[in-house]
Amino acid sequence: MTPTLIALDWGTSSLRAYLLGAGGLVIEECTEPLGIMKIADRNFAAPYDAVTGDWRARWPHLNALASGMIGSAQGWVEAPYARLPAGIDDIAHALVPVPGTSLHIVPGLLQTGDAANVMRGEETQIFGALKIAPELGARGELVLPGTHSKWVSLAKGKVARFETYMTGELFAVLRDHSILGAFAKTGEPPHPRDAENAFLRGVDAVRNGDGRADQLLFSARALVLAGELDPACSLDYLSGLLIGAELASALEERRAAPVLIGDKALCARYRLAFSRFGLDKVDEIEGAAVAGLWAIALAAGLASQ
Amino acid sequence: MTPTLIALDWGTSSLRAYLLGAGGLVIEECTEPLGIMKIADRNFAAPYDAVTGDWRARWPHLNALASGMIGSAQGWVEAPYARLPAGIDDIAHALVPVPGTSLHIVPGLLQTGDAANVMRGEETQIFGALKIAPELGARGELVLPGTHSKWVSLAKGKVARFETYMTGELFAVLRDHSILGAFAKTGEPPHPRDAENAFLRGVDAVRNGDGRADQLLFSARALVLAGELDPACSLDYLSGLLIGAELASALEERRAAPVLIGDKALCARYRLAFSRFGLDKVDEIEGAAVAGLWAIALAAGLASQ
Numbered sequence: 001m002t003p004t005l006i007a008l009d010w011g012t013s014s015l016r017a018y019l020l021g022a023g024g025l026v027i028e029e030c031t032e033p034l035g036i037m038k039i040a041d042r043n044f045a046a047p048y049d050a051v052t053g054d055w056r057a058r059w060p061h062l063n064a065l066a067s068g069m070i071g072s073a074q075g076w077v078e079a080p081y082a083r084l085p086a087g088i089d090d091i092a093h094a095l096v097p098v099p100g101t102s103l104h105i106v107p108g109l110l111q112t113g114d115a116a117n118v119m120r121g122e123e124t125q126i127f128g129a130l131k132i133a134p135e136l137g138a139r140g141e142l143v144l145p146g147t148h149s150k151w152v153s154l155a156k157g158k159v160a161r162f163e164t165y166m167t168g169e170l171f172a173v174l175r176d177h178s179i180l181g182a183f184a185k186t187g188e189p190p191h192p193r194d195a196e197n198a199f200l201r202g203v204d205a206v207r208n209g210d211g212r213a214d215q216l217l218f219s220a221r222a223l224v225l226a227g228e229l230d231p232a233c234s235l236d237y238l239s240g241l242l243i244g245a246e247l248a249s250a251l252e253e254r255r256a257a258p259v260l261i262g263d264k265a266l267c268a269r270y271r272l273a274f275s276r277f278g279l280d281k282v283d284e285i286e287g288a289a290v291a292g293l294w295a296i297a298l299a300a301g302l303a304s305q
Numbered sequence: 306m307t308p309t310l311i312a313l314d315w316g317t318s319s320l321r322a323y324l325l326g327a328g329g330l331v332i333e334e335c336t337e338p339l340g341i342m343k344i345a346d347r348n349f350a351a352p353y354d355a356v357t358g359d360w361r362a363r364w365p366h367l368n369a370l371a372s373g374m375i376g377s378a379q380g381w382v383e384a385p386y387a388r389l390p391a392g393i394d395d396i397a398h399a400l401v402p403v404p405g406t407s408l409h410i411v412p413g414l415l416q417t418g419d420a421a422n423v424m425r426g427e428e429t430q431i432f433g434a435l436k437i438a439p440e441l442g443a444r445g446e447l448v449l450p451g452t453h454s455k456w457v458s459l460a461k462g463k464v465a466r467f468e469t470y471m472t473g474e475l476f477a478v479l480r481d482h483s484i485l486g487a488f489a490k491t492g493e494p495p496h497p498r499d500a501e502n503a504f505l506r507g508v509d510a511v512r513n514g515d516g517r518a519d520q521l522l523f524s525a526r527a528l529v530l531a532g533e534l535d536p537a538c539s540l541d542y543l544s545g546l547l548i549g550a551e552l553a554s555a556l557e558e559r560r561a562a563p564v565l566i567g568d569k570a571l572c573a574r575y576r577l578a579f580s581r582f583g584l585d586k587v588d589e590i591e592g593a594a595v596a597g598l599w600a601i602a603l604a605a606g607l608a609s610q
Contacts, residue, residue, distance in 0.1 A: 081530075110530070110531060111527075112533075113533075115524075116527045116530075116531035117524070117527045117531075118526075118531070163520055164520075164527065165519055165520060166483070166522050166523050169484065170483075173479065173482045173483050176482070177481070177482045178471070179474065205419075213519060214470055214471075214472075214519075214551065214554055215469075215554050217471050217475075218422065218470070218471050219420075219421060219422070221423075222469065223421045225386075226421035226423070228417075228418075228421050245519050246519065249517050
C-alpha cells in the first residue's frame with residue numbers, strides 16, 4: 001500500500017508515529033519514550049528524524065501531521081489554541097508548520113470566560129471519534145479519561161464546551177507524595193477481585209455521600225487504621241473515590257450517557273464505575289487519535305483519499 | 306514559680322516543649338525540629354533527653370505528658386485510639402506510660418463505621434479549647450485547619466463526631482508535584498493584595514459552583530493559559546479553591562458557626578474565606594495545645610493546681 005501521511009501523536013511522555021495509507025489505514029507504527037519532557041534542550045528535530053527519517057527518505061513527498069503537547073509553549077513550535085465552538089475545519093485551517101520540515105502541528109482548543117479551559121491532543125481524538133461515529137456530532141457527549149480527564153459536549157459537529165478533571169494526576173501525586181500512599185508501599189499487592197471490590201466501594205462512598213469526595217479522601221487512611229479496609233487495597237479504594245467524584249460531578253450536568261475514548265484498561269475501569277451510576281452500557285471508540293490525524297490531514301489538504 | 310509539669314506537643318515535624326507552673330502557666334518553652342519523622346532508628350529517648358534533660362535534672366519529680374504523633378504506631382510507644390464519644394476523662398484514663406521514664410502519652414481519637422476517622426494531637430487542642438471556653442461543650446463546633454483539617458462537633462462536653470479534610474496536604478502535593486505548581490516556580494511572588502484577591506476569587510469560584518472543586522482544580526492552570534489569571538497568583542487561587550471546597554462541604558452540615566483553633570496566619574486565611582460564606586465573625590482560641598496538655602494532666606493526676 002502506498003503511504004499517504006506520517007501521523008504523530010506527540011505528548012508529554014511518549015511519541016507515537018504512524019505511517020498511513022489510503023483511507024487512513026495504518027501501514028507501520030512505532031511508539032518511543034520521546035515525549036517532549038524527555039527531550040534535552042528542546043532539540044525536537046533529533047527525535048523527529050530518529051522516528052520518521054527512514055519513512056521520509058523512502059517517500060520524500062509525504063506530509064506529516066502531529067498533535068499533542070509538541071504544539072505547546074514548551075514544544076517545537078507553538079500552535080495557538082483555537083477557540084470554541086470549534087469544528088474540524090477550524091482546526092484544519094489553523095495548523096502551524098514547522099519551518100524547514102513538511103510537518104504541521106494541530107492546535108489545541110481554548111474555552112474562555114469563567115469556565116476557562118484548555119486541551120491539546122484530545123481535540124484530535126474528538127475529531128477522530130466524529131469521523132468514526134458522525135452521529136455523535138449532533139448532541140454527543142464524550143469522556144477521555146486520563147491524567148486530565150476531558151468531558152466534551154458536541155453540537156452541530158463542533159466542540160461546544162468541555163470540562164477537565166485532574167483525576168489521573170491527583171491519583172498519582174496522592175499515591176506518590178501523600179500519606180495516602182503509605183500503606184500500599186509495604187506488603188503484597190491485593191488479589192484482583194479484592195482490588196476491584198475496594199475500587200467499587202470507593203465509587204459507592206462518593207455516590208452515597210452526594211459526590212463530596214474532598215470529605216472522603218482521608219477515609220482511604222482512616223478506614224485502614226479503624227480496621228475496616230485492607231491496607232493492600234487502600235489505593236484501589238482511593239482510585240474509586242477519585243473516579244467516583246469525577247463521575248458524580250460530570251454526570252450531574254449531562255443530558256446523555258457519554259462515549260468513552262482512550263486507553264483500554266482505563267476505559268474498563270471507568271466502565272465499572274459507570275455501572276454504579278446506572279449506566280451499564282457505555283460505548284467505547286478505539287483508534288480515535290489516528291483517525292483524527294487522518295481526518296484533519298484530509299480537511300487541510302495534507303493527504304488525499 | 307515552681308514547675309509542676311513538662312508538656313510536649315510532639316508531632317511529625319517538630320517537638321514543642323513547655324515547662325508549666327501553677328495554673329498551667331508557661332515558665333519556659335522551646336521548639337525543636339525533632340518531629341518523629343526526623344528521628345533516626347526511632348531512638349526517641351535522645352531528643353527527649355536533649356529537650357527536657359535540664360528540666361528533669363533540676364526538678365527530678367516532675368511528670369511529663371506528650372500528645373501527637375509520638376503516640377502513633379511510628380512513635381515511641383503506641384497509645385491506642387480512644388473511641389467516640391470521648392471526653393477528657395476518657396482520655397485521661399487511657400494515657401500510656403513510656404517505660405523507664407516519667408512520661409505519659411495522650412491517645413488519639415477514633416470514629417468507627419462508614420465515616421471512620423482518626424485524629425492524634427488535635428484531641429488535646431480540643432480539650433484545651435474546652436478548658437478555655439467551657440460553654441463550647443454543649444453544642445460547639447470547632448475547626449482546626451492544617452495539613453489535615455479537622456471539623457469537630459461537641460456534645461455534652463465530649464467529642465461527638467468529626468471530619469477530616471486533607472486541604473493542607475493536597476495544596477502541598479499539588480504545588481510541589483503537579484502541573485498546577487509550574488507557573489509559580491518562575492517569576493516574582495505576587496503583591497500581597499493581588500495574592501489575597503486571587504485567593505478570594507478561588508473561594509468564590511467554589512461557592513458559586515456549588516462546592517464542586519474537583520471540576521475547578523484545573524482552572525488554576527487554564528485561567529492562566531486563557532490570559533485571565535496572573536501566573537504569579539495561581540497558587541493563591543488554588544489555595545482559595547481548596548479552602549473554599551472545605552468550607553462549602555463542611556458548613557453545609559453545620560448547625561452553628563465554628564470556632565477556629567490553630568496557627569495564627571492560617572486562621573486568618575480561613576477567616577477571610579469564612580467571610581465569603583457570610584460568616585464575618587468567627588471566634589478564635591489560642592494556646593489550645595498547652596491548655597489541653599495541662600487539663601489532661603490535671604484530670605489524670607499527673608499535676609495539681
